[in-house]
Amino acid sequence: MGTQATATLQAQDLESIDKVLYQAKEDELTARTLFSIKTDIPAGARTHTYRILSRSGAAKIIANGADDLPLVDADLTEHTIKIHTIAAGFKYSIHELRESQEGNYGTPIDATRAATARKAIAEKENRIVWQGEAKHNIVGVCSTPGIQVLNASATGTGNSTKFADKTSEQIIEDFRQARKKVVVLPGYSSLRLSVAVPADQYEELGRRYSDYDSRTILEVLQSRPWFKTIRSVSDLVGVGTGGTDSMLLFDDSPETMEMLIPMDITQLQAEWSYPNWKIPVEERCGGVLIRFPMAVVRVDGI
Structure with a gap:
């Protein structure tokens, strides 16, 4: 044995x-x-x-010797x-x-x-x-309280909000409108955001931009100084209101998240x-x- x-x-x-x-x-x-x-x-x-x-905490002008210092901790x-x-x-x-x-x-x-x-x-x-x-x-x-949430514009065929039903220009406008929500905040005007898009919608960005421009929608977006990166993320399927698909635009700096x-x-x-x-x-x-x-x-x- x-x-x-x-x-x-x-x-x-x-x-x-x-x-x-x-x-x-x-x-x-x-x-x-x-x-x-x-x-x-x-x-x-x-x-x-x-x-x-x-x-954002607000500063103010104070008189000499005044002790009414605005504290950002209040925010x-x-x-x-x-x-x-x-x-x-x-x-x-x-x-x-x-x-x-x-x-x-x-x-x-x-x-x-x-x-x-x-x-x-x-x-x-x-x-x-x-x-x-x-x-x-x-x-x-996607579910953190206080993030900005908006519906995609209903500019697609039959008033659709989906990328698949929109023209290239309409999709670009959706990105612009969403980006605007962040860059109008104080101190964020020149920030390049990161973007996460569900896989199916990311593939839509591979569509030719127009008959006169052989670039893809993604390449047109990347040519503008708006975004740091645009990534495909499968976990964004069904996370929106009513189980709809969503995209996220965000500041990815450690100070934010x-x-x-x-x-x-x-x-x-x-x-x-x-x-x-x-x-x-x-x-x-x-x-x-x-x-x-x-x-x-x-x-x-x-």
């Missing part, structure tokens, strides 16, 4: 898993490509408190968000490990399951940041329970904190 009861995960197996687990594809992490990430919070923290600016309100654990896992059977370790030179186990776990956590992270999660009272960018990630995706110690090795993976995420909601515009019905 053999003395080795189980086949174990080898160092090369864990290295193979790590390589896949920590190298997420850019399209999996849409929120991270658009927002700054705040990590200077203990991984074990349960909440984080920050301040929301309801409007700040404290808000606390909870930090949650996002977790997933995968397993390998003892038979799979034995197979991978046959012969004098074993080969690393298939790390596809690690990629699946990573993708599952990334998808949950994106959903929390963009949409929030009502079950756990998490507010996302940040993602809260006290602990990035981490592989925990493998657990043995016959006949499988189970590998847990977790992340600590607080969603998104928005300090100045007025610098975010959601356009519904596109």
Whole structure:
């Protein structure tokens, strides 16, 4: 009878898993490509408190010796968000490990399951940041109180608000009107905003601008000094009023908003329970904190 009861995960197996687990594809992490990430919070923290600016603080001229100094703190309100654990896992059977370790030179186990776990956590992270999660009272960018919300203009065929039913000029005008909501704010006139658009509407931006201009609508938008980036984000489907699709225009600076990630995706110690090795993976995420909601515009019905 053999003395080795189980086949174990080898160092090369864990290295193979790590390589896949920590190298997420850019399209999996849409929120991270658009927002700054705040990590200077203990991984074990349960909440984080920050301040929301309801409007820009106002200064005034005061007389010599006067003590009626206008305090910008009057425009700040404290808000606390909870930090949650996002977790997933995968397993390998003892038979799979034995197979991978046959012969004098074993080969690393298939790390596809690690990629699946990573993708599952990334998808949950994106959903929390963009949409929030009502079950756990998490507010996302689209549902943050105080952001500016407007309906897309009904200028399309049959008074439609959808990009698919609009001319290139009408779509450009929708972007201009939404951008205007932010750049008229004090101190924001020259700001280049970031834009997130659902995948289907993003593809509409690939349409030729006109019979006389071979550029796409997207290229025309990019040629103007309005936006820093325009990205496709699938999590914006159905987030608008009445379940309509929405686009977001926003200032992505850390002063306005940040993602809260006290602990990035981490592989925990493998657990043995016959006949499988189970590998847990977790992340600590607080969603998104928005300090100045007025610098975010959601356009519904596109």
